Amino acid sequence: MRFSHASKVKMSKDLPSENYIRVRDRKAEDGSKRDLSYPDLPEPLRVGTYDNHTHLEIADGENPMDYREHLELANQAGILGGVQVGGSVETSKWSAEIAAIEPRLVAAVALHPNVAAEYESLAELDAAIAEIAKLASQPRVRAVGETGLDYFRTEAERTFLQQHSFEEHIQIAKENNIALQIHDRDAHEDVVATLLRVGAPERTVFHCFSGDVELATILKEHGWYASFAGTVTFKKNQSLRDALALLPKELILVETDAPFLTPEPYRGRPNSPYLIPITVRKMAEVREISEDEMAEQITKNTEAVYGSWSADI
Numbered sequence: 033m034r035f036s037h038a039s040k041v042k043m044s045k046d047l048p049s050e051n052y053i054r055v056r057d058r059k060a061e062d063g064s065k066r067d068l069s070y071p072d073l074p075e076p077l078r079v080g081t082y083d084n085h086t087h088l089e090i091a092d093g094e095n096p097m098d099y100r101e102h103l104e105l106a107n108q109a110g111i112l113g114g115v116q117v118g119g120s121v122e123t124s125k126w127s128a129e130i131a132a133i134e135p136r137l138v139a140a141v142a143l144h145p146n147v148a149a150e151y152e153s154l155a156e157l158d159a160a161i162a163e164i165a166k167l168a169s170q171p172r173v174r175a176v177g178e179t180g181l182d183y184f185r186t187e188a189e190r191t192f193l194q195q196h197s198f199e200e201h202i203q204i205a206k207e208n209n210i211a212l213q214i215h216d217r218d219a220h221e222d223v224v225a226t227l228l229r230v231g232a233p234e235r236t237v238f239h240c241f242s243g244d245v246e247l248a249t250i251l252k253e254h255g256w257y258a259s260f261a262g263t264v265t266f267k268k269n270q271s272l273r274d275a276l277a278l279l280p281k282e283l284i285l286v287e288t289d290a291p292f293l294t295p296e297p298y299r300g301r302p303n304s305p306y307l308i309p310i311t312v313r314k315m316a317e318v319r320e321i322s323e324d325e326m327a328e329q330i331t332k333n334t335e336a337v338y339g340s341w342s343a344d345i
């Protein structure tokens with residue numbers, strides 16, 4: 033059994049308040065009756081790699097962990113570090129602050145498309161975008177994200193706010209010569225059209241890639257990156273695996289989107305960067321290469337997108 037040597041994950045109950053922003057209490061939020069304990073530590077990767085997209089400001093599960101506990105476990109699993117991603121002014125500030133003091137994290141800052149759509153007016157949205165632009169010039173902020181379009185959760189009459197926000201965020205990434213992390217939910221066509229119209233930044237990443245072979249072909253054509261989350265392990269998502277098989281190896285990244293999108297067989301339980309080995313193993317299987325080769329390639333790609341984790345701290 034692959035995970036027979038898995039060790040039990042220990043969690044603390046008392047979190048220092050500066051080490052997280054919110055607790056996602058799913059039992060209170062939606063009466064979830066799921067197992068909300070953290071999965072066991074998987075067999076570690078032999079070749080270290082990075083989590084391209086995580087939200088460690090959210091403490092989740094029965095016994096929530098703060099970012100330092102996540103990172104300790106991640107190190108035990110062979111994870112070198114990650115990109116801590118903001119989705120609001122508040123979480124972007126937190127991400128930039130933590131990345132400035134924590135060598136295992138770099139930051140991405142942005143207004144999530146669903147956050148952008150909640151602003152009352154364009155003027156208020158622009159004021160928030162100006163805050164993001166200020167953060168984007170900090171040396172440990174290596175990406176603008178997550179920004180993009182989300183037609184799943186936003187009503188049609190409010191998507192103009194998302195569209196405006198997305199275009200402004202693209203400019204901020206270009207002005208600072210840093211990467212762009214795109215959130216694209218049910219909006220492939222408009223995301224691609226926007227990138228082509230406005231001009232994509234040099235390093236453009238589709239976070240939690242959710243497309244098929246058709247979108248993967250477009251990414252390949254333009255040299256855009258696809259970051260695969262735990263969703264690539266879900267049985268029903270053969271189209272994601274087909275897309276992964278088609279992409280050039282230089283454009284492939286891996287992420288957790290923790291605390292969301294926990295890979296199989298732990299779907300529904302809280303996610304954490306230490307679970308990256310499970311997704312990397314699945315990706316190696318799809319690519320028909322060894323997990324060491326897969327991890328090594330992702331590490332190379334990740335550093336090409338965001339730069340060195342050890343710089344500027």
Ligand SMILES: [Zn+2]
Nearest residue numbers: 085117178289
């Ligand atoms: Zn995310």
